Amino acid sequence: MPCSVREATPNDEQQIRALLSLVIHESLxxxxxxxxxxxxxxxxxxxxxxxxxxxxxxxxxxxDGRLVGVIMIKEFWNFCSLFVDPSYQRRGIGRQLVKIAVEKCRGRCPHDVIYMHANNEAVDFYRKLGFEVNNTSRTPPAGSTEMKLRLV
Incomplete structure (x- = not known):
């Protein structure tokens, strides 16, 4: 069964929070x-x-009738989260979420650049989607790399 992507609704909140906790505890x-x-x-x-x-x-x-992934980009430039249930990873769900979310930011992003702190283990994943390391003087949180995606 293929993955379907849609806008999150308030009815999803409990499942979203449970998924975030599951992925964080199992993956980090x-x-x-x-x-x-x-x-x-x-x-x-x-x-x-x-x-x-x-x-x-x-x-x-x-x-499969389950919420298996979630992505959030605040103010159309601040990529703050991408989480996929570990049992559903490596099936293209994260890639699909990123591509759809980025398209929704185009034309609405005030800087024409999306910024994020990527988990160090996910840097190659984001590079394949067009993100690049953003070399700045700021120190990112432990275990992460600052990255950016130009929208123009």
């Missing part, structure tokens, strides 16, 4: 990443989406 190395801080951050972003949904691209992927 607690010796490198500050898991409690990451959980707080992604949950704060879900709270923000509930209050200001018009300024956020927030999509979910469904497969």
């Amino acid at each position: 190395d607690a010796t490198v990443h500050n898991i409690p801080s990451i959980l707080n951050n992604v949950n704060d972003n879900v709270d923000l989406w509930r209050t200001a949904p018009d300024n956020i691209v927030h999509l979910v992927a469904e497969m």
Whole structure:
């Protein structure tokens, strides 16, 4: 069964939060990443989406009747999360979510550039989608690399 992607709705909130927690706990190395801080951050972003949904691209992927992926880009330039259920990874779901979300940002992004802090293990994945390392003087959070995608 193929994956379907759609806008997140308030009815998805509980499943989104559960998926975020599952992926963070199963996929991130607690010796490198500050898991409690990451959980707080992604949950704060879900709270923000509930209050200001018009300024956020927030999509979910469904497969086999389950919510298996989620992506959020705030203010059409701040790529803050991409999570895919570990049992559904390597099936193109993350790639599909990124491509659709980026298209939704085109023409709405104030800088014509999307910025993110990518998990170091995902840098090659994002490079294949056109992102590049953004060399700045800022220090990204532990275990991550600052990246950008030019929209023009």
